[in-house]
Amino acid sequence: GEDVEQSLFLSVREGDSSVINCTYTDSSSTYLYWYKQEPGAGLQLLTYIFSNMDMKQDQRLTVLLNKKDKHLSLRIADTQTGDSAIYFCAEGYSGYALNFGKGTSLLVTP
C-alpha cells in the first residue's frame, strides 16, 4: 500500500492528554486501527473504527475520523507512564491486509 503518515515522536506530561495523528491513503478502507507496541513486544490492538463512524470512545481512548481529509486521530486522556510506547495507525485494504504507518513514539514524563 501507499504511505500511511504519522508524526514520529510525541512527549507529554503524566496526567495530560495525548493526541496522535495519522493520515491514511485508501478511501475505501472499511476499518482503521490503532495498535500499541511496547519495546521488544508484538502489537496490541487498542481500538478500531468503522469507516462510517466519526468518533469512537473506549474508556480513556477517543478515536476521531475525518473521511474527507483521510485523517485519523487517537486521544489518550489522563496519560500515564505506562502508556509510553509506539503507536501505529493502520488501514485495512484488499479485505485482508493492513497497511501500517511508521509509528509514533509516545514518551510520558512524570
Add this chain to the structure above:
Amino acid sequence: DTGVSQDPRHKITKRGQNVTFRCDPISEHNRLYWYRQTLGQGPEFLTYFQNEAQLEKSRLLSDRFSAERPKGSFSTLEIQRTEQGDSAMYLCASSLEGSLNTIYFGEGSWLTVV
C-alpha cells in the same frame, strides 16, 4: 485461549542458513497472517491463509520465503539461505474471516542474521 503464539521468540543464525518460525493462531480463527517489521518501521504484510489455503503470497519478499499452513491450524514461515537484510521481527496475526475489526498479533519472532 491465550492468544497468538509464536516460536521461537529469538533466533540468531549465520548467513546462508535456513530458519523456520512457527505460529499458533487463536484457536477459532481461520485466517492467519504473516508480517515483517524492521527497526523503525511499521509491520509490512507478507502473506495470509484462510484455513489451509494461501490466498495471497505475492508480497513475500523473495522466493527464499515460503509459508505453509497444512492443516489449517498452525503455520510455519521458512526463510532459506538467510541474508543479513532478513534481520527483522516476523509477526503472525490471526482473525476470523469477516471480522476484520479484530486482527490479533503475536509477540513476534526476532531474527538476527550474522
